[in-house]
Amino acid sequence: MSTTTMDDEESGPVIGSGDFLADRGYNETGSLRLRILMANEIALIAEARGLTQKDVASRTGLSQSDVSRIVNRLVRDFSTDRLMRALTSLGKDVRIAWSDAKHHEGSIVVDASDSPEEERAYAL
Template structure:
């Protein structure tokens, strides 16, 4: 979608848009005001306002992941090496499951494998 609009780094922009959409969804689902959300995630309320309105250019992917973590959302990254060495993709998908059931590599761990 963003590629069609000529946006630089369209794939990354789409991934960030998905993260921001989840942030807004969690804030709404939990019935948080922007002031409450700001306090919880450690941002000024005007920055939260920008995020929920879809303005996120100044936010890195890592920062958006930390915001999700502070909102109680576990962010899990899966790295897949393409067998024919073609360029890889960056995607964000949502999965409903307990964080204790996440599987990391060859061993199960309770909690996140790492924190951003």
């Protein structure tokens, strides 16, 4: 696999594996991807409701600097539990469910839909 950088003579696209996080050296891509999805949802809630970082901090019990890191997707040091609690403080239900796998090995999928009609599922 080759990559092209902006410093190369020929400017062109960067060719990756298709996994943005793995290409950047992150080992725990599933867990990190889940935390990034939750951080993105927190940022979207704040934007949709016109909330400042200080507003989000007061509603979630987080510090303003933690909220800043979350909305900027710098979530390596945040646990999944802490981000789930922030989402519930902002009025979101967080559901964890499992079912029998259709194949020999199961998969992990995050369903970020607000309703059954809406589909926003992400494979981890």
